[in-house]
Amino acid sequence: MKKILFILSILIMVYSCNTTSNKDGKDNPFFSEFDTPEGVPPFDKIKAEHFMPAFEEAMKRHNAEIDSIINNPEAPTFQNTVVALDESGRMLDRVGSVFSVMTGTMSDSVYQNIEKEITPLRTEHYDNINFNEKLFARIKTVYDDSLQVKTLTTEQKMLLDKTYKGFVRSGILLDGSKQARLREINKELSNASLSFNQNLLKETDSYQLVIDKKEDLSGLPEDVIAAAAKTAKDKGLEGKWVFGLSKPSWEPFLQYADNRALREKLYKAMYMRCDNGNEFDNKENIKKIVSLRLEKANMLGYKSHADYVLEETMAKTPENVMGLLNNIWKYALPQAQKEAAELQAIAKKEGHDIKIESWDW
Template sequence: MTGTTTMAQQAPAEKNPLLQQYQTAFKVPPFASILPEHFMPAFEEGMKAQQQRIAAIVNQRSVPTFQNTIAALESSGAPLRNVSTVFFNLTSAHTSPELEAISRQMAPRMAQHSDDIYLNAGLFARVKQVYDRQAQQRLTAEQKRLLEKTYKAFVRSGANLDAAKQNNMREINKELSLLTVRFGQNLLAETNSYELIIDKQEDLAGLPPSLVTAAAASAKEAGMEGKWRFTLHNASVMPFLQYSQQRALREKMYKAYTNRCNNGDERDNKEIVARLATLRADRAALLGYASHADFVLEENMAKTPAQANELLNRLWNAALPVAQQEAAEMQQVMDREGKHEQLEAWDWFYYADKVRKEKYNYDAEALRPYFQLENVQEGIFAVAGKLYGITFSPLKDIPVYQQDVMAYEVKEANGQHIGIIYMDFFPRSSKRGGAWMTSYRKQATDKSGRIAPVVSIVCNFTKPTATGPALLTPDEVETFFHEFGHALHGLLSNVKYETLSGTSVPRDFVELPSQIMEHWAFEPQVLQLYAKHYRTGALIPAEMVEKMKAASKFNQGFATVEYLAASLLDMHYHTIKAGQPIDPLVFEKQQMDQLGLISQIAPRYRSTYFQHIFSGGYSAGYYSYIWSEVLDSDAFAAFKETGDIFDPATARSFRKNVLEKGGTAEPMDLYKAFRTRAPEVKFLLKNRGLDSN
């Protein structure tokens, strides 16, 4: 790799596709032409170009203005952003050993580059002059917002610190950048390395045919034809835990899943977790904050850890008794079976399914035939069309980064181009777990008009088999709607500056557009649009829909408690004081014991694989999903109150005041412009079945 990179660095820039104007349809990245060896020289050139542009800003003699300082700084990083978006999206969705090596090499370099900008005294002096004199300038509301964000970014990066503290900040940032990369790479390797191989038919007892078929195909791909291979990817491990009748195998899979990166080997993340938490606390103290959480939440809707914890604890007190009752019901089923066993964590999914079937005569697996991926996708497109009048057209001759990826052009009802959306659905060893939305190009506005965004949805859904299409679980359907909501936020953005575009909003607001979309997924009239049996084409029966609705609040004690446990663990990690040593396993146990978490439930993410907070940008922010759920539950109620979940006026208001506005105003102001009042928590409690009524 080193030799290849050196040769690439010596190659002329005109041969590097990352350094050229893309000559592709809709100017998307020319993925087939981009090779690993192109990235290092492109990063070098991007950083160099930005340094030169910043030097020009600092050295100019003109009085600092918004245009010659703030707007110039905003556009200075365009070449580097172009390289970074492609690279970091690939390292998440389609990585390789070469890309991972570059990532480790570039992490500290990029941290240094960022510090060189935000700790540039001359640049900050100009930014501060514009900020202090803003009342004397005729700035639009969006310009004022960008100015404020820019000024705060400098201050929050240490621009006001003395030289010694700035040097300390640089060292902390450099180490943090490398540790977050290592955490994520360790987790990907650990998840990919585990496999449970079954070679006896009786060990498949209880598993649905779709899972057995997928496991056989997985084994064949791995050179073990005639056996069945199960992995720690969600599409494999979760249904295994739900349906396998072999308790010992459930225990084996569960422990492998919950002990990822906690096995004392080269992929162990405990020391990384401890160091990340400590470094973040140290950095916050340098900047004058009580904790990392205080630093982060200052810019979020919650504003303080106390306010975030107030909501989390209120919900915890409502949810824990429900979870305890759920555990008691499962124990009763186990007792009736006469096995004289106590309910354990690896039994929860299995016995929850039994209780669900017993109480509601509801089998989620029976719904799969009605949730063919392509049909669900058409349903999602139809919902977006009914709400916002937009259309989606498949693009056949457009570059994609992996053969399974599909691309669509998004248009207004009048045919006007909005943007491009990629969809990448299935697991592979080069992709990290989970589901997310990302951008290859964010919406902005230049002299020529609106710059159209290019966004992507990345998931890990159940794959099609040789004998059938991809059939989704209800959870996967909900995930699809969720990520599509993020995509709409990016696609429908209509702002001037990229820094304020689309999903560039506080963490506890960004989940509103995604989570509100989940509310449409299983509405009866929406199911009529897409829930068709993949063989017969018959619509999902009304009685099945009723059963699904009746069972929708089942197991919400568990779902809420495991989520809240992770959210509170995140907040505890990030409210430690500077210099406080951490032993992750001891720390985690202490926090869960104090909460009273029952032994049959683990936090949704344990410390060593809590990717959201240790390498995914959600540190002191995992609470945001439930914070946003207060918003989305209240927002969907606005549609329901009209008597029409596609009410045109309500949809127009949500698009205009939320989806189009990005980060151009305070989130609560945007929400109130839509709802005409602050959100109310009662709708969340009702949706989760946690209200007292």
């Protein structure tokens, strides 16, 4: 009887999700599978206004999938718990992946506002899953079942181990007050990280090196000059050339431009982004992120954020990372010094009385 009721509840949830999708998302590409070769997102049909409804629906479906796992009357198994959890949230993953592409390529205020709205909601959504004691109890049952674990393949054991440790590393074993504080930390961290990234994007987009003398373009390839002219025209500066801090603009200028003073100016603008004491300055965000990361790591039993993030990597510890870097440094530094000397000799041969700097390299 319990199994019949469970199946009926799942059918009701699926029907509810499907009817909601058809009613509210008939024109939203995310509400159904992408009907494209290899499932590539149909970017020509996706609009900014599609994302919030899609995120909300995806989180709703994900919650229903989690509920179906924890309310399963059958004993926890690798398949009905660990695999089911691993396969849940597919719509949310899909929407999130496409959204990341859009925010990585679209810098307008519309997408930035969506980021501000959805970031705390996504953080809370995943915290609710990571602190779900009923869900963790089922995972722990499978994890502690040595007879069941023996039957798993190497890959399945890895997934089980990763899933169990993921919950532990997210704070499921902390007491209630510490979990509440960890939720606050996660929310503050996500907001500070978002602010950091948006400041970086805004500073990158706002800077422009305007050139109005053709001789200052010496050394630059024609296609680079043409692109700079088009950028200037788009910004209402027709007849001039504009270079910015995006890589397609910044990198060729540093590589080819003969004007050393302008190379230095553009180079320093690139590496001083968000450290200029203006509205895009990130120093306070950095302080906040570092402080919160340390508090989180300490709360979870780690000495530092580096110890926390490296535990599940090949390096394992900060000491191993520093050992590798110092070993590389022994060989890299002499080679860099050799190349610097060669560049210095070239500059001297060409009659330039300069000391080679980063913007010459």
